[in-house]
Every structure is written in structure tokens, then in C-alpha cells.
Amino acid sequence: MTFCMPLAGRWVGARFSRRRGARPAANSRRFRPVLADVGAVVEALEDRNLLSAIQNLPGFAANVLDRNDDGSTSSAVPLGFTANFFGVSRSTAFVNNNGNITFDAALAEYTPFPLTTTSRQIIAPFFGDVDTRSLSSGVVTYGTDTVNGHAAFGVDYINVGYFSVETNKLNSFQVILIDRSDTGAGNFDLEFNYDKVQWETGDFSGGVDGLGGSSARVGYSNGTGGAGTSFELAGSASPGALLDTNTATGLIYNTNTTPTSPGGVVNGRYIFQVRSGVVAPAVTVQVNDGGFQRSMVTSLQATFNQPVTFDSGAFQLVTPVGVQAVSLGVVNSTNSSGNTVSTITFSGAGIVGRSLEDGRYTLNVVGSRVHGVGGATLANDLNVNFYRLYGDVIGTGTDDNFDLFEFRAAYLSSVGQANFNPAFDFNNDGVINTVELNQMFSRRNKSV
Ligand SMILES: [Ca+2]
Ligand SMILES: [Ca+2]
Ligand SMILES: [Ca+2]
Numbered sequence: 043m044t045f046c047m048p049l050a051g052r053w054v055g056a057r058f059s060r061r062r063g064a065r066p067a068a069n070s071r072r073f074r075p076v077l078a079d080v081g082a083v084v085e086a087l088e089d090r091n092l093l094s095a096i097q098n099l100p101g102f103a104a105n106v107l108d109r110n111d112d113g114s115t116s117s118a119v120p121l122g123f124t125a126n127f128f129g130v131s132r133s134t135a136f137v138n139n140n141g142n143i144t145f146d147a148a149l150a151e152y153t154p155f156p157l158t159t160t161s162r163q164i165i166a167p168f169f170g171d172v173d174t175r176s177l178s179s180g181v182v183t184y185g186t187d188t189v190n191g192h193a194a195f196g197v198d199y200i201n202v203g204y205f206s207v208e209t210n211k212l213n214s215f216q217v218i219l220i221d222r223s224d225t226g227a228g229n230f231d232l233e234f235n236y237d238k239v240q241w242e243t244g245d246f247s248g249g250v251d252g253l254g255g256s257s258a259r260v261g262y263s264n265g266t267g268g269a270g271t272s273f274e275l276a277g278s279a280s281p282g283a284l285l286d287t288n289t290a291t292g293l294i295y296n297t298n299t300t301p302t303s304p305g306g307v308v309n310g311r312y313i314f315q316v317r318s319g320v321v322a323p324a325v326t327v328q329v330n331d332g333g334f335q336r337s338m339v340t341s342l343q344a345t346f347n348q349p350v351t352f353d354s355g356a357f358q359l360v361t362p363v364g365v366q367a368v369s370l371g372v373v374n375s376t377n378s379s380g381n382t383v384s385t386i387t388f389s390g391a392g393i394v395g396r397s398l399e400d401g402r403y404t405l406n407v408v409g410s411r412v413h414g415v416g417g418a419t420l421a422n423d424l425n426v427n428f429y430r431l432y433g434d435v436i437g438t439g440t441d442d443n444f445d446l447f448e449f450r451a452a453y454l455s456s457v458g459q460a461n462f463n464p465a466f467d468f469n470n471d472g473v474i475n476t477v478e479l480n481q482m483f484s485r486r487n488k489s490v
Pocket of ligand 1: 110113140152
């Protein structure tokens, strides 16, 4: 799911500190502990509630890339099995310190180049200027182990710093190649896992304090430029997009895994199936623009990892009991990576102010009706569960006091004013007035 189900405390703390400060309010007393140290609260909640996407397996830590800046393994190291990566069988790879592995030669480049136009054969969980020279940084490790009963080759970048010898921000990520020759010779799964993404850029790539500039890229390429043979995950080279501080698009809050994926749905995990040398179509889905409010659900966005075509009925919306039929409008476009993005909008008798009605929904992306490069279909049906609850601008699933505070700030505003919040505009007429007040009161403390 590309939308996240935010943790109530985290959102509330962050929103309050940013937007309201210590503004006196009739019942602000209860929020003071949160306001006192938002950072600590956020950190504590993350530690407690976010499951690890990284697979902590001893074999992946068996070999160490000594502390370095732009180094690589001195030779290609064994994968332990043979992987058919776009028609070329690979049994070894170079492990590079800067967040990638390559098949053709070691790579010392530290500023991430576009993966969609490169001639390099590369798999990059986080192509950026990793620097492990500081004793406060972890080191890069690699090796073979077993994942779900399959031979696997993994590279761990756990708590790694960035250039130049900086460790005030650390990243933890991992790439795993998993042997799936049980489904056909050379087949494998490519898995990217993220637990912590605090920096995105080295100081020599336009970054300041680990941020901005030529920021990291995530993806792969076989170096030919052929259709569907390269991919950059959305947010690559877009400063701020992949970071933990971006709770909408950050790597750790999103995933393309489905309930039928090995390991089920795990936020921070991205799996690409490579079958007969071709990466199978995969998709991620965002609610609205990826933000957390669920007060107004006006669109969904499905992003594919390659150009795809659709049979009719590829997208199906399961509506709650009692909700009138909803028709879907789908507009397909091509993103900067050359891959397909489908924007899904809603119409029908039950739509008010462009939004779905309150309730729990499921978007089904029907795998057999999505065709990618070489005719491969989407590996699995993707079922994305989401909800709509008018008033729930701090998307917790409940209309509570936190939402009410936001509503008070927006009440009697109109579009163009600083305190206007379109997520409260129930009937989409550009003003927030008694129409909305009545809707809020009718849902007081309601949950979906
Ligand atoms: Ca480096
Ligand atoms: Ca809420
Ligand atoms: Ca209105």
C-alpha cells in the first residue's frame, strides 16, 4: 500500500507542533506532553510500531566491505545461484559502497546518475554517496543465506553514513536477490528493504547536511535502454521524497507487496519478480496524492514499474454495503521513467463533492488484465484496502478532537485563504461553513 495508516500519536504531534505551535486553546492541556518533545515521541513511536522490512540474516553479514568511501569488492563475488537479468545469466556481482551492485564492472561513481538511461548493468537499492569511514557508521556486508527456503544473496547497508564522513544521519537498507529457479531456470526475485532513510545526498553531490542536491535513486537497469529494462522508483532524484521525514512518499511507509507476496504486506519492502529474464509488472497505489488525510478521497493513483497496457476491468472498486455504485474513470499517463501511471477518479450517484462516501473500500488491480513488457502480466492481484471518513484530516480512522481542532482553524474560510483546508470542503464549493459544521457534528467521535 502506498498510502500509510499513520500512527495517531506521530501525526498528531507533528501536526500540532508545525501548524499550531503552543497556541493556547481551551483544551490544549492534554497535548502539552506531546508538544514538549515531539522528536522523542516520534522516534519512540517509530521504534515501537514500525516492523522491520530488512531481513536480518547472518549470511548477509558474513563478508565485510572494509570502511571506505567509494570502494567496491575487488572482484565480482558469487551470488550462490544463477540469475537471468534481462537475458544475461549472472552468477556474480560487484558490491559497491554507494548503495548498489553491478554486474559488468565495479562502480565508484558517487553522484547517482539516471538509471533509465545508463549503459551500466546495475541494481540500486539506494544509489547515493554512502561513506562508512567513520567509526560511527556501520559497514557494508554481503553474502549468501536462505530466504523462504530459497538460496539468496544479500547486501546490507545498516546504519551507514554519507560523504564526507558524516554520521549525524544514518540509513539502513538492503538488497536481496532470491533464487526462484523453482519457477524456471534463471528466475529470481529482487527485493529492496528499507528501515531508516535519514539522508539522501552526499556533500559532494550538492547535498547540505545530507539533504537536497542530486539525491538518491532507487531502481535497476540492464544498460540497454530497451523498453521495460530499467526502472526508477518514484521519488528518485527528488529531494525529500524518499526520506523518513516524508510520511507520504518516504520509502519506509510504502510498499508494492501484496497479501500473496512472500512475507505478506510489509511497508518498506519492494519486490520485483524477474521471470525468463524480464522483470514482471509491479504496481504501487496511492490514495489521493499520497497524503494521510482521509476526509476527502477523490482519486487513487497506480504507478507501474514499466509501460503497461490494460484489458477492460483492470481496476475494480469494492464498495461497502449500502454505498451506491461507483464508476471509475481511469486516465493513463507516462512518468519520467517511461512507465505507466494510472489516475483513477470516481463518479456516480453516491459521490458528493467528488469524494467517495464514508466507509471501507478495496481497490483490486486485476493482475491478469495488466500486460507489461513481453506480454507478462502483473504477478498478483493487488488488493488495496482504504477508507473514507469525512472530517478525518489527521487520518487515524476516527473523527476526534485533533480533527476538530483542525476544523476550527478552517471554519468560515474560503478557497485562497491561508486557513482554507480543501479536505474539509464536504461539498467542494470552495467554502467551509455550516454545511461542513453539520457534517462534522453528525460524525463526532465516529470511526470507520
Ligand atoms: Ca561514497
Ligand atoms: Ca482523525
Ligand atoms: Ca463547502
